[in-house]
Amino acid sequence: MELDKRHIVLGVTGGIAAYKAAELARELLRAGATVQVVMTQAAARFVTPVTFQALTARPVFCDQWDDRVGNNMAHIELSRAADAILIAPASADFLGKLANGLCDDLLSTLCVARECPLLVAPAMNVQMWSNAAVQRNVARLRDDGVTLLGPASGDQACGETGPGRMLEALELVEELVAFFTPKRLAGRRVVVTAGPTYEPIDPVRGITNRSSGKMGFAVARACRHAGAQVQLVAGPTALPTPAGVTRRDVLTAREMCDATLAACAPACDVFIAVAAVADWQVTNASERKLKKDEVGTTPELAFAENPDILRTVAALPEAPYCVGFAAESEDLQRNGEAKRRRKGVPLLVANIGHQTFGRDDNELLLIDEHGTQPLGRASKDALARTLVAEIARRIGADESASTP
Numbered sequence: 001m002e003l004d005k006r007h008i009v010l011g012v013t014g015g016i017a018a019y020k021a022a023e024l025a026r027e028l029l030r031a032g033a034t035v036q037v038v039m040t041q042a043a044a045r046f047v048t049p050v051t052f053q054a055l056t057a058r059p060v061f062c063d064q065w066d067d068r069v070g071n072n073m074a075h076i077e078l079s080r081a082a083d084a085i086l087i088a089p090a091s092a093d094f095l096g097k098l099a100n101g102l103c104d105d106l107l108s109t110l111c112v113a114r115e116c117p118l119l120v121a122p123a124m125n126v127q128m129w130s131n132a133a134v135q136r137n138v139a140r141l142r143d144d145g146v147t148l149l150g151p152a153s154g155d156q157a158c159g160e161t162g163p164g165r166m167l168e169a170l171e172l173v174e175e176l177v178a179f180f181t182p183k184r185l186a187g188r189r190v191v192v193t194a195g196p197t198y199e200p201i202d203p204v205r206g207i208t209n210r211s212s213g214k215m216g217f218a219v220a221r222a223c224r225h226a227g228a229q230v231q232l233v234a235g236p237t238a239l240p241t242p243a244g245v246t247r248r249d250v251l252t253a254r255e256m257c258d259a260t261l262a263a264c265a266p267a268c269d270v271f272i273a274v275a276a277v278a279d280w281q282v283t284n285a286s287e288r289k290l291k292k293d294e295v296g297t298t299p300e301l302a303f304a305e306n307p308d309i310l311r312t313v314a315a316l317p318e319a320p321y322c323v324g325f326a327a328e329s330e331d332l333q334r335n336g337e338a339k340r341r342r343k344g345v346p347l348l349v350a351n352i353g354h355q356t357f358g359r360d361d362n363e364l365l366l367i368d369e370h371g372t373q374p375l376g377r378a379s380k381d382a383l384a385r386t387l388v389a390e391i392a393r394r395i396g397a398d399e400s401a402s403t404p
């Protein structure tokens, strides 16, 4: 799991978004983290410590005079154990305390006593968020190396609309996963194709394939976690866009080719072709819906070959580092190597195509000029992370990567 072995101190301060912190605690646990909740007195007016204790199976701390910690130094013990402190929600009052180094309760004291990274997810009314003093505090926190997560814009509990909403629980977990990922592709531009394509026969019918897009979306997500600027060119799929990724939706292979070439210009460092692109397009597609009684006999379709996007990009004068995918049903190694050469790419990722469609896991084999390297069976997200590390190593981009 993506937050395995991470110990997170979840600080909850006084605001109505405290109710979302309960779900956040649950999602952090689901992602593999251990969660220690520390609340301010005001937070405990919105949600009781019992809620968090039940969810995290750990005692919740609210008071700096709590004598449950042996040496009575809860602020030191709690911050020492943490890989990161996440304050969600962070009230305007608490941001002010943090920006000024105040220590008048357990949570503010342990933030000052910390050695680990501090992330804050502000949540407040839109007027409070735009208040000059709050903005000054936020700017100072950024200068001090504190990571700001959000706030988002939208409807607020007070009835107003605008910036100040706390990010949703899953968005915060996603930010935390990204935060902990080594920035192996920092400053790199990556283009990823994903999903199936769709070749129309008439306005309501077409030819497509069973690709779900999950592998390509996982790759785009992993690249962005690694610090890359990512453009995702997606065929028809209902998958949500990974946070921080720029997405362009396309239908046909031709459109995917045009969008990919545009995304690769003027400069792109890595191109990862995960999409299952249709090999042929229908050249006599009808403008109107074909009607059974009008056609009379079975319609005859004529086909022309689609552009090979991967080969086209690999042949560009200043081609990025190109990675192809191959869905093979037998002899992965031999067929994969033949395809790698045919496409003219340094790295090819082979998988057993028909068995992976729509699933959350996969089994990959990396093929390059030196031979093959099995990545084994794992979730598509985990495989995508490993693949990104392998690509970064091959382009010599991971030397400076640091993990918090």
Ligand code: C5P
Binding pocket: 193, 253, 273, 274, 275, 276, 277, 278, 279, 306, 307, 308, 309, 310, 311, 323, 324, 325, 326, 327, 339
């Ligand atoms: O030739 P085949 O379709 O098996 O090759 C698979 C690889 O080539 C994948 O990386 C796929 O995204 C890419 N491809 C492409 N354009 C095509 C066909 C395949 O980019 N027209």
